[in-house]
Amino acid sequence: MPADPLVKGLLAGDRMALAKLITQVESGAPLASDALRVIYPHTGRAIVVGFAGPLGVGKSSLISRLVTFLRKKDLKVGIVAVDPSSPFSGGAVLGDRVRLDLHPGDKGVFVRSMATRGQSGGLSQGTRDTVRLMEAFGMDVVIVETVGSGQTDVNIRDVATSRVVVLVPHLGDDVQSLKAGLFEIADIFAVNKSDLPGSSDAVRHLREMASIMSSRANWKPDVVECSALNGTGLDELWSKIERHEAFVRQDEDARAESKERLAKELRELVSRKFEVRLSSMMSEDSKVRELVERVQEGEVDPYTGSELILGRFPTRRESPRRR
Amino acid sequence: MPADPLVKGLLAGDRMALAKLITQVESGAPLASDALRVIYPHTGRAIVVGFAGPLGVGKSSLISRLVTFLRKKDLKVGIVAVDPSSPFSGGAVLGDRVRLDLHPGDKGVFVRSMATRGQSGGLSQGTRDTVRLMEAFGMDVVIVETVGSGQTDVNIRDVATSRVVVLVPHLGDDVQSLKAGLFEIADIFAVNKSDLPGSSDAVRHLREMASIMSSRANWKPDVVECSALNGTGLDELWSKIERHEAFVRQDEDARAESKERLAKELRELVSRKFEVRLSSMMSEDSKVRELVERVQEGEVDPYTGSELILGRFPTRRESPRRR
Numbered sequence: 001m002p003a004d005p006l007v008k009g010l011l012a013g014d015r016m017a018l019a020k021l022i023t024q025v026e027s028g029a030p031l032a033s034d035a036l037r038v039i040y041p042h043t044g045r046a047i048v049v050g051f052a053g054p055l056g057v058g059k060s061s062l063i064s065r066l067v068t069f070l071r072k073k074d075l076k077v078g079i080v081a082v083d084p085s086s087p088f089s090g091g092a093v094l095g096d097r098v099r100l101d102l103h104p105g106d107k108g109v110f111v112r113s114m115a116t117r118g119q120s121g122g123l124s125q126g127t128r129d130t131v132r133l134m135e136a137f138g139m140d141v142v143i144v145e146t147v148g149s150g151q152t153d154v155n156i157r158d159v160a161t162s163r164v165v166v167l168v169p170h171l172g173d174d175v176q177s178l179k180a181g182l183f184e185i186a187d188i189f190a191v192n193k194s195d196l197p198g199s200s201d202a203v204r205h206l207r208e209m210a211s212i213m214s215s216r217a218n219w220k221p222d223v224v225e226c227s228a229l230n231g232t233g234l235d236e237l238w239s240k241i242e243r244h245e246a247f248v249r250q251d252e253d254a255r256a257e258s259k260e261r262l263a264k265e266l267r268e269l270v271s272r273k274f275e276v277r278l279s280s281m282m283s284e285d286s287k288v289r290e291l292v293e294r295v296q297e298g299e300v301d302p303y304t305g306s307e308l309i310l311g312r313f314p315t316r317r318e319s320p321r322r323r
Numbered sequence: 324m325p326a327d328p329l330v331k332g333l334l335a336g337d338r339m340a341l342a343k344l345i346t347q348v349e350s351g352a353p354l355a356s357d358a359l360r361v362i363y364p365h366t367g368r369a370i371v372v373g374f375a376g377p378l379g380v381g382k383s384s385l386i387s388r389l390v391t392f393l394r395k396k397d398l399k400v401g402i403v404a405v406d407p408s409s410p411f412s413g414g415a416v417l418g419d420r421v422r423l424d425l426h427p428g429d430k431g432v433f434v435r436s437m438a439t440r441g442q443s444g445g446l447s448q449g450t451r452d453t454v455r456l457m458e459a460f461g462m463d464v465v466i467v468e469t470v471g472s473g474q475t476d477v478n479i480r481d482v483a484t485s486r487v488v489v490l491v492p493h494l495g496d497d498v499q500s501l502k503a504g505l506f507e508i509a510d511i512f513a514v515n516k517s518d519l520p521g522s523s524d525a526v527r528h529l530r531e532m533a534s535i536m537s538s539r540a541n542w543k544p545d546v547v548e549c550s551a552l553n554g555t556g557l558d559e560l561w562s563k564i565e566r567h568e569a570f571v572r573q574d575e576d577a578r579a580e581s582k583e584r585l586a587k588e589l590r591e592l593v594s595r596k597f598e599v600r601l602s603s604m605m606s607e608d609s610k611v612r613e614l615v616e617r618v619q620e621g622e623v624d625p626y627t628g629s630e631l632i633l634g635r636f637p638t639r640r641e642s643p644r645r646r
Contacts (some may be wrong), residue, residue, distance in 0.1 A: 018634040033626050040624035259619040266618055267605060269629035274597055274636075282590060295589055301363035303356050306592035313597075313636070 007035050011042065015110065018137045021111055025129040028276070036087065036129055039136035046078075046135040047245055050144045050160030052185060055097055058192045059166045061228035063143055064103075069143055069234040071108055078142040080132030081113040082127055110134060124158045125268060131159060156185055158261060161254075162244045163215070164237070168193045169202040183213040186221050187244050190237055194225035217253045219244070274313075288312060330358050333460055334365065338433065341460045345435055348452040351599065359452055369401075369458040370568055373467045373483030375508060381515045382489045384467055384551035387426075392557040394431055401457030401465040404436040405450055433457060446589060447481045447616055454482060479508055481584060482523035484577075485567045486538065487560070491516045492525040506536040509544050510567050513560055517548035540576045542567070597636075604636065611635060 006024075009017030021215050024032040053059045060081075067077050104110040112134075114126055127144060134142045146156050156163050165186035191199060203223050210221040224239040226233025248254040281288055288309050295305040329347075332340030347355040352412050376382045383404075390400050426432040435457075437449055450467060457465045479486050488509035505512075512524060512529050526546050533544040545563040548554025571577040604611055611632050616630040 033630075037624050037626045040626070044621070211527050226595050262619050262625060263615050266615060266625050266632070267601070269625055270601060270632050271598065273629055274601075275594065278590070278593060278597075290585050292589060296585050298367070301360050302585060302589050302592055303360045303363070305589050306596055307356075309589070309593050310596050 007038050013138055022130050026126050042136040046139050046142050048154050048160045049241055050156040050163040052146050052156050053166035057166045057168045058228045062192050065228050065231050066234055068219040075140040078110040078139040079111045079128050080144045082146045086265045087271055092096055095317045127159050161248050162187050162241050164188045164190050166190045166192050167198045169199040187215050188240050189221055193227050194227050218251055330361050336461055344456050345453050349449050365459035369462050369465050370481045371454055371465045372564055373479040373486040374491035375469050375479050380489045380491045381551045382395040385515050388551050388554050389557055398463040399431040401462040402434045403453050403467045405469045450482050484571050485510050485564050487511045487513050489513045489515050492519045492521040510538050511563050512544055512546045514548050515551055517550050541574055
């Protein structure tokens, strides 16, 4: 039985507990790590889908439509919005956009946007952790909405097993040059606004490219026409996602990739823990502060100084402080 | 007496030793840290000037002219080019540009470009270390050429005490928006191509802005008109640099900034040493490799796993391996 009442609440389906734990995870609270440890066995069963794509392709509207579709199947859905321009995250970039509460009152939907400021390097971990909290809460599907690769700190490949890239029939030249990059991440292309003229050409062009480039060794990206406006193509989009999930579970390379992802996370976690502890050591350890001063006075060179500071690093974990 | 023959050579003015040590520093060779430790007492006396500015303002040509000017004063000059588009660095970005050896055969000039690829986060340290090697070699002036702030990993403030921002009378709109950022770093503005029409307007405008914005609390940026083409204004530019160097030595805030810079370097060095040692631990420590596998198999959660790995981190320094 988990000691933390918040964790207990989360596992019992308490939305407030979920919200509070996400906040703890985001702010790097000392107890967050304990909570994540306890809930870990309750994760790994949800379908985690990443949605990437440039601004203006209607990514958020399409996600909203998909959520409605999934709710009709009685699937519970969590949304983690990492794209700072997303209406899910309050559209911070667009400034004057109104926060869209796309599924008000629906207890089977939980939307959370990630703060992207001042989290350099930590955003991927924050997103991973938030996805896990949503899984442990009982979500069947977790959707992660990102800008794509490179533009934020979150690499969609680090957090989602199935990645949907949303495009529209007519993309500007800027976006054309990004296409090669999109092929590296797209397991599925969703061509939104398929009601626009030129859509079938765009789809044909994507299919041609998909036959020569692909995100995974044994997978050719699917191309799906859909319309967030008319609500068409969602059935096909979802069945392609399910098909990809089934593929990932049995494919050797995909399993290797998922192991690689865990190894990468592990290493990043070690580095993050180190940096957090180094920060407190630099400010709290009087011997270290003295060393910094001696380097500043020119009595010790920084190379020797850094070696001495590293030598004082406490490898043993301090007992977590209750707050 | 330094044990390392390369260090001995460097201190005796052997150019080949300097070149080899810079390569060691750049590649993170195990002995580089020892060499830097030994030469550290021989550093801190040169004038280290940063040159920043957008592409196309004639930064490299101006530096080359300044070097000729300094050589006439019998000052020895080192150049560290961090700007990947610099002709000093072979103009990798421009591709077809010919490497400019601007002072061929002159033993009082040493030019080195820093590899900017695959050095994320380590470029500032590599630049600092290279500057120190040049100082220990006996350079009176070390010039660091960067793109500016943000565009490469090197923050000019981390490596140079006096920062010259090079501009031209007519800048495009893109560059105008960068101006506020340039005011944060510029101790001196050099308006190159002062022969072009509009130069005096540009200078007046900069002086107006310099009277309300400044790079340091007690310093108003100087604005110098010069021309790399005609070789004019170099005398004034150098005297402004000397004036700023004199200011920095006696100003309380500037001294605090330099201490802050050393503390920052110290912390970055600790993190870098940690990452290097973590990498070897991840691949060489069989217990750690076993832990990674257990996390990959789902037997251990990554939060616990990272804690256990950090617990095995060797704080003691291994004896350096001779290669």
